[in-house]
Amino acid sequence: MSSSPSSSSSAQAARQHLADQLREIREDADLTGRKLAELAGWHGVSKVSKIEHAARPISPEDLRTWCRICGVSPGRTEELLAELRAAAGMWVSYQQLNRRGLKGAQESVRERYERVRLMRVYSNKVIPGLLQTEGYTTAALEAVRHEQTVEVNDITGAVTERMERRRVLHRADARFVFLLEESVLWYRTTRPGVHAEQLRHLLSVMLMPSVLIAIIPRTADRTITGWGVWPEESFTMTDFAQTNVELVSGYLTITQPEEVAMYVSAWERLFSIGTIGESAKALILQAIEALPSE
Incomplete structure (x- = not known):
């Protein structure tokens, strides 16, 4: 018998996949989580850490800010936004x-x-x-x-x-x-x-x-x-x-x-x-x- 949790492994895997990409983008930009938070105007580093561990969803606005600070191309940013929308739509x-x-x-x-x-x-x-x-x-x-x-x-x-x-x-x-x-x-x-x-x-x-x-x-x-x-x-x-x-x-x-x-x-x-x-x-x-x- 299969279980029926409100947040299936599909939804969690999609959120984690996006979070992993955001962490890699930050690291490729040679930024610490603290420095990214500082440049984004976010209080402390906990927000960055929670996003990268898929413990909290990232908003479209914050994702755009993340990509801008890390020098991500507009095309890649749109791909990540589309992935964000897809992950969010898995559980409604x-x-x-x-x-x-x-x-x-x-x-x-x-x-x-x-x-x-x-x-x-x-x-x-x-x-x-x-x-x-x-x-x-x-x-x-x-x-x-x-x-x-x-x-x-x-x-x-x-x-x-x-x-x-x-x-x-x-x-x-x-x-x-x-x-x-x-x-x-x-x-x-x-x-x-x-x-x-x-x-x-x-x-x-x-x-x-x-x-x-x-x-x-x-x-x-x-x-x-x-x-x-x-x-x-x-x-x-x-x-x-x-x-x-x-x-x-x-x-x-x-x-x-x-x-x-x-x-x-x-x-x-x-x-x-x-x-x-x-x-x-x-x-x-x-x-x-x-x-x-x-």
Whole structure:
């Protein structure tokens, strides 16, 4: 089972890589940390030390000051600023993500869905966004707004954005594979009518040529590896370059190849005990039949 810290090794490695480069730049300029702090007008040497040990993030303004004092070229400075932005974007709290409202948060990931060639989604909690109906999405985002205390009330716009995003499932040049724990089909987080509509929608999406839906039965033998195939946190893999994990406190983007590879391995373990086709359809029908009437 993989852990799910708010600051993964990917995010920490990116911060440390930038910090190491800044230390090398200072040393190449033949400056001590104390002298750099003095020239920058920073009080004491502790700020330089904390930045170089990735104990505190450097601001874009301070990075520009660092590069100017050390004689770094404008082109190299821009490269470091881009790396800073990338490192900062690996971990985003929901407060940051939802600053412009839920609609803005939905719009911020649009390009990733439009450019992906292979998307693999594992979910142990909810129906994945691309598979959601309007009613289910509305209920889900209303819960998000309440739980994350989002002040902007733009549920309608956010739902519209997510519904429009579903058009990517019609792309002939892309493949979307969804792996759900069977329990996701049974979690009664919406009204029975909304729930039933959502499950029926899964049955229709299963017929799309670009989509494969697999379900891990609750009765699946998870001991086939000898040490057990345990459930993981929900995650989305975009091609083979990026994995995103939605945690309770924020949104994690993983890009370190070694860590991405860990999620690929987790996907392969989990997918090996999933079922597809008529077997998966039967599990969905069972969940529909068990719903109470409204």
